Amino acid sequence: MTDTPPPSAPPTSPPPSAPIKRSLLDRFPALARITDKVGAREIPYISQLEYSDCGAACLTMVLHFHGKEVPLSAVRSSINVTRDGVTARAIVDGAGRFGLFARGIKVDVPQVEMLPRGTILHWEFNHFVVFDRVLRGGKLLIVDPAVGTRELSVEEFRQKFTGVAIEVKPTTAFAKEKSKDGNARPYLRELFNESSLLTKIIVVSLVLRLLAMILPLITGRVIDQVVPRSDYSLLWVLIGAIVGMVLFEALGGMIRSHLMIHLRTLLDAKLTLGFLDHMVALPIGFFQKRSSGDLMMRVGSNATMREVVTSQTLSAIIDGVFVLLYAVVIMWVNMAMGLVAMGLALLPGLIYLAARSRNMRLMSEDLDRQAKSQSYLVQLLGGMETLKTAGAERIAVEKWSSLYADVMNVGLRRGRLTAVIDALRTTVAQLSPMIILAVGTNAVMKKQISLGDMLAMNSLAMSLFGPLSQLIESLLQMQLLKGYAGRIDDVMKTPAEQDRDKVKPPPRLRGELALKDVSFRYAPDRPWVLQHVSLDIPVGAKVALVGPSGSGKSTLLHLLAGTLVPSAGKIFYDGVNVHEYDLQAVRQQLGMVPQHxxxxxxxxxxxxxxxxxxxxxxxxxxxxxxxxxxxxxxxxxxxxxxxxxxxxxxxxxxxxxxxxxxxxxxxxPRVLLFDEATSALDNATEAQIVANLRHLGCTQITVAHRLSTVQNYDLIVVMENGQVVEQGNHAALMAKQGTYHKLVLASQGNSPAMAAPSPASKEAAGAKPAAQPARR
The missing domain is CATH 3.40.50.300 (P-loop containing nucleotide triphosphate hydrolases)
Incomplete structure (x- = not known):
């Protein structure tokens, strides 16, 4: 998302100190069409994880395309994404920090085919996408961080493209790097921390697999020794052994299931609670930029990760051991049968590998669609009163149905891909026994092995298919978890609001507050919300913040609560910088009532x-x-x-x-902070609450929406355009006939009733105000 219209002169980064790498395609971009479908390196789809993420996601895709696999969170921090989005200028500057040369250019639609792949396009005046290439049929291929890869006709492209593009090229200083994020290592670490339980599960599983491996060998002995000799005594012994092993296998399976349930429960508790504990410790800005539905999906993703990691990791360990053991036994009996069995068992893995890239892209797209659908559904249910009173519930359901249709469409595409994979696997599974039987029969006829050994090896070969196929599938499934891991990493890699080991617990606060030349803005390239605010608030003072909408009153209140951090200046509680204290412990001594x-x-x-x-x-x-x-x-x-x-x-x-x-x-509380906390109350109830709170004896700071309620406050701070323009008590400010005087008259419909202070007020006007005016 962009928060400003495209600049009239597109931004250009300064000339790079390192030369730009130029390939043949850089010099002749139209050649990209020749590589339409053959050997073309894909621009990876990286989904924006929040509405304002599109610029950061596009730059991340371009970096990955050129070989630098940095996480989206690192790019987001580099280009200072705010809740309002990011500008083209910020993307150009951010690209330079990663070793890329970027420049803004103006492009007409007919010239687009000359753009190099990986150019970022300004889209619909509020979005960014990445240009891939012009296809042979004349359609244009783009990668949209909101919806994935899209093929557009020239007319569709013309309607959405604003004519501004950011051309990005690597310099010689650009260094490729492999991603270290979005993997299952933290989950594997937690899994291996439960070493005692894990060892028991592995031992029981190995014993069960050994029993399954022995059964074909017993069958071979029955055919080679029992049948030719009519040895009934040996037959009953072998049957007893088989029955005993089956019963033991049933008991072992039950024990293994109980151990697995215990392990999954432990991991669920540790991983999900750890994730949630870290998430609630993040700054409030993190939650303001993400929807509740999306965050709920991320919490649920922990269970998916845990399920796959526990089952697939254990499977990979056990199956890996037995694949090796099966292969050694079969090849020891007959090399030809062993090689054929291994080749056939590898085929399903090769099928999975061929579909891996498309499967990962579809899964990432699926997660993104589900997050959008669930987020809107949460909003729909939470806003039902508004929808009902507006008669707009059908409109809302129609919008959600469109989002849900997107989920279903991605599910259909994944289903079709799965159907193709399953059909190929089934074909291999049906042909394999006949091929191995033919190879084994040939070996028997050549007197290389006995009939019993051939049947036993045939059974073992069939048993080899399961573990080897499962081993490959486990490894690929863990690769496919990247989509889930990326969303979880976005939370876990975000720094907590404070490093609580580096701050101290506050003492019992008295309630004295001071702001020293405090300024605030949401990012270095954003406008100032507050500028040079200085205030001294003594213990027990009743303070009102007044001013027009957008003057910075609520922002100032959040700075006092520590939910926002000053861009410049300091805030003191009882003479100590509040950010030296544990903010959570400070807030436990505050009482804040937000607007909603x-x-x-x-x-x-x-x-x-x-x-x-x-x-x-x-x-x-x-x-x-x-x-x-x-x-x-x-x-x-x-x-x-x-x-x-x-x-x-x-x-x-x-x-x-x-x-x-x-x-x-x-x-x-030692300090009460009210952000228009009585805006929904009638005058009488509000006056009653104000009178009740006056006897509390704590410092009170109120963002007031009714000026009639603040006349008796110790200090009234008047704000305008993010600055303190006046401060004092009611009588003193009315006597000045400045901004506050105008606000009072406007609130009374230009009535002079409040403009003439009472004799008591006139006397109060000569009193020294509780705090000195802010100075710049």
Whole structure:
């Protein structure tokens, strides 16, 4: 996604210090059409993992195409992707950091065929795609990070291409590298950490396979020794041995299943909980750029990874041992039979290998489609009230059906590929016994082996097919896990909000806050949201942040809560830089009510006691009184135990806000932060809550939407365009007749009623404000 229209003059990186590598195709790009389907190196499809990721995903595809397999997360960090996307300028600069020379160019559609493969195209004024080549039929092939490979007619291409492209070429300083991410190593590490359990499973499995291997040898002895001699005593011994082995095999299979269930449960607990523990420790910006449905899929991907790794790894170890053992025994008896059996057993593996690339691409596309479908489904269900009141539920279902159809289409393409593979495997499986029987029969007729040995080796050869085919499939399945691993790595490789080993726990805070020349923006190439804000807030002060929408009030509140980090300047709590403390522990001493508080699907009691689970009912009731909520709760049939649906759909907006206020008050915070926390309340209820909170004795900072409620605050901070333009109490600011005075008049419909301060206010106007004005 791009957050700005294409520049009038396309960006160009400075001339590279290293010369540009130039091939024949670089000099004559039209030659790329000759390699349409024969020997053309594919531009790998790398899905954007979030809406704003398209520019980073395109540059990652280009890097992989040229041989530098860096993860998407590294590229995203390099080009400073924000929640609004990325600019063409940022892509050009980011390409240079990876050893590529990039320049922005203007291109007409007829000239596109002259572009080198791997050129990034600006698409539909809000997106980026990668140009691959012009196909022989005249269609243009692109790789879209949102949907995968697409073939477009010239007319379709013309409608979407903006005429701006970023040409990318490697310099001599460009170094190829293989990917070290997106693999199953962390899961294998956890698997091998359970060495005791793993050893038991492997031993039991080996014993079971040995028993299966002995049965054909016994059959051979029956034919060669029992039948010719009519030796009934030996026959009953061998039958007893076979029955004993079958019973032992059943018992061993049951033991193995119990051990496997235990291992999977342990790995599930460790991997999924570890993943979730790391994810919740990430900065809030990570969650703002990703949908809930996509993150839910990533949590579920851990179970898929665990299932494949446990079953396929164990299978690979055991099957590898027995493939070698089977091959040695067969070749020792008859070399020709052994070589033929090995060749036939390898054929299914070669079939898998031939389809590997397409299978991986389809699986990656499938995951992407499922994530989009599930994300929208979560939104659809969560926004049902809005959809119903707007009469738009059918429109929403139609949109989801389109996304679901994409999932089904990819599933169909994967199904067709699987059907071809299965048909080839079945053909090999049906022909193999006859070929081996023919080779074995020939050896018997030439007196090279006995009939019993031939039948035993034939049975062993058939047994060889299963382990060898399974071994190859296991190795390929673990390669196919790259799509799952990439999505999990995107979370696990993102640094946590803080390294908690490098910060200290805060003491009991007093509530004194200070901002020293604080500025903030979301990325180095983005506009400033806040600039040079300095404030001193004493212990117990009641502070209001006022100003027009977009002036930076909510951003300032999030900086105080530590959910955003200043781009410049520092924030102090009780004289100590807040980022020297463990922020999670700091927030446990704060009470913040956001603009849109979330209510969980449990009871009212549990929602209020969310941060203090062991709070008594008396304390919960007191907090509810402070939030003017007790009368509402008493009117409910089950009182504090009244169940609430997910998101609080059964509650009014005002009730949800008051539950959040009670939740914040219950923990007895040292600092209260309200981000328009009473916007859904009537004036009387809001005034009651403000009066109740005044007696708390803690520092309170409120983003106010009604100026009538802040007249008695100790300090009113007036913000405009990300700067503090005025600060003081109500009387002092009204006497100045500046920005605050205009806001008050505008809020009263230009009424001068509030413009004339009372005598008490005039006296207060001469008082020294609680904090000095910000200076630049």
């Amino acid at each position: 508080p979330f209510v969980f699907g449990s009871s009212i009691r549990e929602n209020i006691a969310l941060t203090v689970p062991d709070a008594s009912l008396d304390k919960i009731r007191t907090a509810a009184k402070m939030a003017a909520l007790v009368d509402d709760i008493n009117a409910m049939p089950l009182g504090f135990d009244t169940p609430i649906s997910d998101g609080g759909a059964s509650l009014s907006g005002g009730q949800r806000q008051r539950i959040a206020i009670a939740r914040a008050v219950l923990r007895e």
